[in-house]
Amino acid sequence: MFPITFSSEIHEKLPALRLGCLWAEVEVQPSGPLLLQLIDEACSQISGKLAIDTISSLPVIRAAREGYKATGKKPGRYRPSAEALLRRVVSGKGLYQISNVVDVINLTSITTHYSIGGYDAGQLRGPVELGIGQEGEPYQAIARGELNIGGLPALRDAQGAFGSPTSDSERSSIQTHSRFVVLVFFDFGGHAGLMQKLLDTELLLAQHCSGSAFERKIFSTY
Template sequence: MKITIDEKLFQQIPGLKLGIIHYNKITVSESPQMLKGRLQLFQEQLYFELDTKPFNDFPGIKEWRETWKTFGADPNRYRPSVEAFYRRIKKQNYLHTIHTAVDLNTFFSLQYEIPAGIYDLAKVVGDVQLTLGGEDDGYDGLNGRFTSLNHILQVKDDYSPFGSPYVDSIRTAVTEETTDALHILFLRPSMTKEEALQLTTACGKMFTSISGGDASCYVIDKETHSVFLKGANPFPL
């Protein structure tokens, strides 16, 4: 399976980059109490920080709002997922635990102030590309509504879009049956390649320390805008 970034995107955001983690032989299950407690504590601490700190004072949120505007989307109407999380926490509408994969994805997003998505590789068809959504692009989202991706970054395979830094699709959602997964970190464009790889590797290590399996970590950007995932089935059923 080949994962690429559409080269046209670099004309508007030269520093655009993704952290890519390929998980093999993982076990997705109810999160251990340690992870549940850590996620709850982080949200409670963030709630008190948000009481006096505006959203734009968080570098990750500010940078992703600017990225949204650059590509023509309105961040006040269609918010990056990380900002949506922070707004929920400000209202003390804390995020509930689901299972290890989703809970870790949420924790990484909150901790590093970035959108992130995790996808079941058995449900991904062919190659994957990050591109800009158009008027006809969208899918049924995990929020239970149809999600339009016009002027919003989207991750698509040979079948259709399935992910974005906005809301992900139901089609490729990770469940407790998932054993191989694709984790995409929508990194801050201002990060250096070294910082990006360190962050991506740290996430991969923490994930497999809880869910088992193996993690292969990569960063794709303007200089290296594609990666080939070994062992990923290019044509799953």
């Protein structure tokens, strides 16, 4: 476990922000049939209940969008990842199948509505701080290439930005060789039940990713 601090800008512009963090030792491999069944069932339930134009009004999503506006980013162009995943599910496209760990993260995101960063803890160096991205700051997003993180909440270590609630970075991405991971739930509104969501995710990682050595902590700006 390592601490995450907040920049003065985050304290000023996002006074209700919390980060729910879950550390785990895992075995990364393709998702098994039981996990894929859980994902299919969740996608079916969500697509039957939600419409595209109602996603942005979900409380957790709405708080994230308001947070983006506060830090200077247009949420309609740079959507929080949970909103983007839900739009994909409601459109009938389902979720990408990446690996058991990433698939658990995406399943948790669409069911809790939190944007969740998933990082290989072994790739992180030095202290970690959440700040606001700068224009032109280097950031290679997974499957997207260079992402303009100017105005986005951005996690940084000693090597620079590695995470945001819009997209994870290539540098810290979870790969088949990853063993120790950290999941970061971006909670922009201080919503109830965040610790329980971490515990629920811990159970999924234990069941489907041989997860062990769990540690969890909520960091807040208040």
